[in-house]
Amino acid sequence: MSDRPILLDFEKPLVELEGKIEQIRNLSQETNVDVSDQIEHLEQRADQLRREIFHNLGPMQRMQIARHPRRPSTLDYVQAITDEWLELHGDRRGNDDPALVGGIAKLGDWSVVIVGHQKGRDTKDNIARNFGMAAPGGYRKALRLMEYADRFGMPIVTLIDTPGADPGVSAEEQGQGEAIAVNLRQMFSFSVPIICTVIGEGGSGGALGIGVGDHLMMFENSVYTVATPEACAAILWRDSAKAPKAAEALKITANDLERLGIIDQILAEPLGGSHRDPLKAAAALKSALISNLSRLSKMEASDLQEHRYQKFRKMGVFLEG
Structure with missing residues (x-):
C-alpha cells in the first residue's frame, strides 16, 4: 500500500497550509535566507487551524475518520496492547469467518478473551475480510470463544468495527438474524466482566452481535448507529446525498451517545484521529481496559448480570411532559 497520505475533504485547507510551510522552508535553504519568523508564524497558524478543524467536526466528518482505511484495526490493537496472543479459529460448524477474529490474550495482569471485527487494509485484504461484515459463522465463532471465557473465568473484551453484518443471501440462508440474537441472549448470561469498545x-x-457488556466505550471519532447515514437517507428521502442530515438526526457520535446514556466512556484520540498516532491510541485503550477490568472484577457474578440487564433496560426510556 502506498505511504502517500489519504486526505479527507475537510483536511485539505490544513494540508495546503502545511505544503506552503514546507515550500518556504525548502526555498530558504536553497537561498540561505532566514525566514524562521515567518515559518514560526505559519506553523502557529497551522496548529490553530488543526485544532479548529478537529475540535469542531460534524457527524459525517467523524464518520469519515471512523472509516479511514489506515485507522487501527482489531488486530493492530491486539498487537499493541497485549503481551501474549493466541488466535483461535472456527465456529465448530465448518466455518472460520475472517471478518470476525478472536483469541486468548495477556492484557496487563489479566488473561482475557478478545473478539473483534477485522477490516482489511487495502482492497484485496478488504475483499478477503468482507469489509469487516461478519457472516453467521463469525458470530458463532465469537460466541464459542466467549463461552470458553465464561467457563474458565476470563474477562471478555470486544472491539467493534463494522458497517453491519453481512447482508448477503448466503448469510441469511445460514441464519444471520438467529446467530446475532443468540449472541445477545447469551452475553447477558455470562458471569465474567465484558468490556465493549467501538x-x-x-x-x-x-x-x-458482540456489543452487550458491562462497560461500553467509544473512541471520540468512532460512530455507533442503527443504520449508516447513507442507508437512512436512502430509506427516508430516497436520496443518499442527504446522508449528512440523516447523520445529525441519528445521533451517531460518541458525545451524543454519552449524553443519551448509551455509552459509558469516551476515549480521546490523537489530534487528527487514531490513524495519526496508533500507538498513542492503543495506550489509551489499554489503560481504560485495565482500569475497568480492575473495577468490574471486584463485582459478584450476580451483580454483574443484574447491572448489565438494568443498563440495557434503561436505554430508550423517555418521559412525556
Missing part, C-alpha cells in the same frame, strides 16, 4: 464504525446488528 474502535471505528459500529453499524446495526453487526455491532450489537
Whole structure:
C-alpha cells in the first residue's frame, strides 16, 4: 500500500497550509535566507487551524475518520496492547469467518478473551475480510470463544468495527438474524466482566452481535448507529446525498451517545484521529481496559448480570411532559 497520505475533504485547507510551510522552508535553504519568523508564524497558524478543524467536526466528518482505511484495526490493537496472543479459529460448524477474529490474550495482569471485527487494509485484504461484515459463522465463532471465557473465568473484551453484518443471501440462508440474537441472549448470561469498545464504525446488528457488556466505550471519532447515514437517507428521502442530515438526526457520535446514556466512556484520540498516532491510541485503550477490568472484577457474578440487564433496560426510556 502506498505511504502517500489519504486526505479527507475537510483536511485539505490544513494540508495546503502545511505544503506552503514546507515550500518556504525548502526555498530558504536553497537561498540561505532566514525566514524562521515567518515559518514560526505559519506553523502557529497551522496548529490553530488543526485544532479548529478537529475540535469542531460534524457527524459525517467523524464518520469519515471512523472509516479511514489506515485507522487501527482489531488486530493492530491486539498487537499493541497485549503481551501474549493466541488466535483461535472456527465456529465448530465448518466455518472460520475472517471478518470476525478472536483469541486468548495477556492484557496487563489479566488473561482475557478478545473478539473483534477485522477490516482489511487495502482492497484485496478488504475483499478477503468482507469489509469487516461478519457472516453467521463469525458470530458463532465469537460466541464459542466467549463461552470458553465464561467457563474458565476470563474477562471478555470486544472491539467493534463494522458497517453491519453481512447482508448477503448466503448469510441469511445460514441464519444471520438467529446467530446475532443468540449472541445477545447469551452475553447477558455470562458471569465474567465484558468490556465493549467501538474502535471505528459500529453499524446495526453487526455491532450489537458482540456489543452487550458491562462497560461500553467509544473512541471520540468512532460512530455507533442503527443504520449508516447513507442507508437512512436512502430509506427516508430516497436520496443518499442527504446522508449528512440523516447523520445529525441519528445521533451517531460518541458525545451524543454519552449524553443519551448509551455509552459509558469516551476515549480521546490523537489530534487528527487514531490513524495519526496508533500507538498513542492503543495506550489509551489499554489503560481504560485495565482500569475497568480492575473495577468490574471486584463485582459478584450476580451483580454483574443484574447491572448489565438494568443498563440495557434503561436505554430508550423517555418521559412525556
